[in-house]
Amino acid sequence: MSVEELKQIAKAMVAPGKGILAMDESHPTCGKRFKALGIPETEEMRQAYRDMLVTTEGLSDYISGAILFDETIHQTLLDGTPFPKYLSENGIIPGIKVDAGAHPLAGHDDEKVTEGLDGLRTRLNEYYDLGARFSKWRAVITIGDDIPSWACIEANAHALARYAKLSQEAGIVPIVEPEVLMDGTHSIERSYEVTELAQRITFQHLRNQGVLMEGMILKPSMVISGVSASSRADVETVARETVRCLMNTVPATVPGIAFLSGGQSDEEASSHLNAMHNLGIDLPWGLTFSYGRALQHASMTAWGGDSANVSAAQKVLLQRARSNGKAALGDYSADAEKAA
Numbered sequence: 001m002s003v004e005e006l007k008q009i010a011k012a013m014v015a016p017g018k019g020i021l022a023m024d025e026s027h028p029t030c031g032k033r034f035k036a037l038g039i040p041e042t043e044e045m046r047q048a049y050r051d052m053l054v055t056t057e058g059l060s061d062y063i064s065g066a067i068l069f070d071e072t073i074h075q076t077l078l079d080g081t082p083f084p085k086y087l088s089e090n091g092i093i094p095g096i097k098v099d100a101g102a103h104p105l106a107g108h109d110d111e112k113v114t115e116g117l118d119g120l121r122t123r124l125n126e127y128y129d130l131g132a133r134f135s136k137w138r139a140v141i142t143i144g145d146d147i148p149s150w151a152c153i154e155a156n157a158h159a160l161a162r163y164a165k166l167s168q169e170a171g172i173v174p175i176v177e178p179e180v181l182m183d184g185t186h187s188i189e190r191s192y193e194v195t196e197l198a199q200r201i202t203f204q205h206l207r208n209q210g211v212l213m214e215g216m217i218l219k220p221s222m223v224i225s226g227v228s229a230s231s232r233a234d235v236e237t238v239a240r241e242t243v244r245c246l247m248n249t250v251p252a253t254v255p256g257i258a259f260l261s262g263g264q265s266d267e268e269a270s271s272h273l274n275a276m277h278n279l280g281i282d283l284p285w286g287l288t289f290s291y292g293r294a295l296q297h298a299s300m301t302a303w304g305g306d307s308a309n310v311s312a313a314q315k316v317l318l319q320r321a322r323s324n325g326k327a328a329l330g331d332y333s334a335d336a337e338k339a340a
């Protein structure tokens with residue numbers, strides 16, 4: 001695949017008013033979400049659930065791409081159509097999570113490094129043949145009294161850069177996801193400090209490995225107060241600080257930035273993105289969403305593992321996708337969503 005094709009795919013992933021559906025939960029994460037709703041944690045249920053998500057009529061009006069898990073990219077829909085084939089025939093670019101999860105970082109209690117580089121070149125070529133045109137790798141950075149350590153930031157940035165270059169070599173657009181967790185009591189100022197550092201060092205490593213800026217997407221967390229902080233910054237402040245951070249770290253040649261929701265409520269995730277588009281700042285890159293929970297949670301709850309609820313659950317998913325699509329244009333209103 002040519003550089004031009006990588007650029008085109010990256011651009012299509014962040015087309016105006018569209019974002020990415022993160023439906024790449026590993027078995028433990030998917031199991032946790034199913035268990036909380038009393039849904040059996042089986043392969044058949046994961047297939048039925050993800051079939052429900054992707055067959056939502058009109059989804060491609062707001063969703064440009066879907067990130068799949070290894071199991072899903074090898075699975076078929078209930079009617080026998082392979083997931084990647086169905087997605088691309090229905091206007092949604094298939095993507096794939098390629099990391100092997102965050103594991104304890106040696107010598108650094110409470111910190112993690114994402115693994116999965118061994119054999120990655122071969123896996124990427126296989127995923128390309130299965131139809132994947134973008135990939136995703138998530139690094140996890142925790143804020144605490146004495147963390148993150150330099151070792152954690154460096155190790156994760158290096159792995160992200162190696163992964164990104166391997167993806168581009170395989171003709172696949174990498175989504176680079178350095179997630180700074182919301183867990184904790186930290187202030188928004190501390191969130192800014194850590195997020196800016198993580199992004200800055202990640203881009204240093206991306207450049208060191210020769211990653212093509214025009215052929216990648218950044219998937220960051222927002223600059224936001226810790227979920228257990230005694231007082232939490234308001235929507236306007238989160239939007240302003242997040243954009244200020246990105247302006248300081250992300251080259252203007254990167255075509256797009258697609259946020260994770262990270263445990264924010266549905267309304268918060270949409271309101272923050274919406275506010276970023278109403279700051280009166282001319283943004284050099286596309287700015288959109290790549291939400292997992294903030295797109296899926298309400299829909300999964302409505303579905304509850306019962307095929308009788310498919311159409312109700314799809315309605316909920318479409319509403320969340322539409323709201324976030326509007327937020328990506330600065331046109332979202334929480335009140336209008338409630339009324340709908």
Ligand code: 5MM
Pocket residue numbers: 022023024025026027028029030101138179259260261262263290291292293294
């Ligand atoms: C959908 O969840 C993704 C996979 O997580 P695990 O590897 O832990 O199972 C996750 O990477 C997700 O893509 C991002 O965190 C964004 O999801 P949220 O829910 O934070 O928007």
